[in-house]
Amino acid sequence: MATYSDLKFSHRLFMQNYPFLRYEIADNPVARMSKPLNECKVALITSAGLRLENDKPFKHSNKLGDVSFREISNEIEVQSLIEDHKSSAFDHLGIESDKNLALPIDRFKELVRNKAIGSLNHRSFSFMGSIINPRKLINETAPQVTKLLKEDEIDCVFLTPV
Amino acid sequence: MCVQTVSLIQAEIERNKIPTVSISLLKEVTSILKPSRALFVPFKMGYPLGLQNNADLQHKIIAQALSLLEKNNTPILADFAPIS
Numbered sequence: 001m002a003t004y005s006d007l008k009f010s011h012r013l014f015m016q017n018y019p020f021l022r023y024e025i026a027d028n029p030v031a032r033m034s035k036p037l038n039e040c041k042v043a044l045i046t047s048a049g050l051r052l053e054n055d056k057p058f059k060h061s062n063k064l065g066d067v068s069f070r071e072i073s074n075e076i077e078v079q080s081l082i083e084d085h086k087s088s089a090f091d092h093l094g095i096e097s098d099k100n101l102a103l104p105i106d107r108f109k110e111l112v113r114n115k116a117i118g119s120l121n122h123r124s125f126s127f128m129g130s131i132i133n134p135r136k137l138i139n140e141t142a143p144q145v146t147k148l149l150k151e152d153e154i155d156c157v158f159l160t161p162v
Numbered sequence: 163m164c165v166q167t168v169s170l171i172q173a174e175i176e177r178n179k180i181p182t183v184s185i186s187l188l189k190e191v192t193s194i195l196k197p198s199r200a201l202f203v204p205f206k207m208g209y210p211l212g213l214q215n216n217a218d219l220q221h222k223i224i225a226q227a228l229s230l231l232e233k234n235n236t237p238i239l240a241d242f243a244p245i246s
Contacts, residue, residue: 002187002207020194023166029176030198030236037228045171047164065163087164090208098214107211107220117228127171129164137167142174149180156231158224159172159184160210161164 011089023134033156035118040155042111043121045145048095048102048162049085049128052076058128060086065131067141071148072124078105087130090162102160121152129161164207169197183230185210185223186239196237201227203242 004012033040049058051070059066072081078099083092100106108120125145131137149157165188172182176198183199186192187207192200203223205212212219223242230238 002205004188004190006206015188015191018163020166020191023170024194025169025173025196025198025237027173027177028196028198028236029173030234031176031179031181032234033181033231037231045168047167047171090164091206092208094209094214100217100220101209101211101214104211104220104224107217107224110217110221111224116225127167129167131163131167134166134170138170138174142171145171146175146178146180149175150178154180157172157175157180157182158227159168159182161168161185161187162208162210 007089035155037117038115039118041119041121041153042108042117043149043152043154043157044103044105044108044124045127045157045159046103046124046162047127047129048160049083050081050099050103050126051084053080053082058084058086064133066128067131067134067137069141069145070126072103072126074105074109074120074122074124078103085128085130085162095162102162104160118155121154123152165191166195169195172197181231183227185227189239192239198236199230199233199238201230201240201242
């Protein structure tokens with residue numbers, strides 16, 4: 001189980017002192033499902049820093065974080081994705097051996113085959129967490145992804161951190 | 163910081179009328195940020211769907227998370243139940 005006490009000392013100290021409350025989602029937005037899950041078109045989003053081999057790498061040098069995102073076609077072989085996350089706060093071995101651990105494209109294709117969901121979007125979106133200053137994420141890239149989700153007529157979204 | 167990143171993206175999507183659910187790996191962070199729907203999983207950082215190459219466990223976690231989409235008494239922070 002992950003709690004602050006499980007983190008390395010330096011990471012624990014950072015997390016305990018980071019002003020998370022500044023980013024509290026105080027407006028409590030809530031959208032309701034408009035149809036049963038087995039009719040829904042689902043999209044996946046991860047903050048695992050996954051990208052296609054030919055994609056531009058996430059920028060590790062920006063200490064405040066890289067707020068950009070990459071599109072990942074659901075036609076790719078999931079295991080061919082590159083894990084590009086800069087954080088040393090987590091063990092990368094699991095994701096390296098199974099990218100579905102963070103971006104479960106294969107699991108959701110199985111849900112489509114089992115008729116548990118209607119369909120999986122043709123693309124997923126990948127960010128790299130470790131965003132210390134999320135202002136541009138809030139004001140720019142999260143709205144950009146949301147616009148793309150609306151263009152894709154997505155019914156619901158499943159998100160995974162690492 | 164991944165949990166914060168996901169929560170903030172989630173909020174923006176939800177504001178635009180698309181229901182969302184996320185996995186949480188750090189309850190302390192999710193409790194403060196309060197995204198609409200999150201499933202807290204008892205796994206270490208880097209393992210949001212439990213274990214690599216364990217499709218059964220990954221499906222259990224996904225199914226429990228997706229079940230939260232029907233709930234609207236947000237914010238919801240549920241605990242993953244390994245046996246259900």
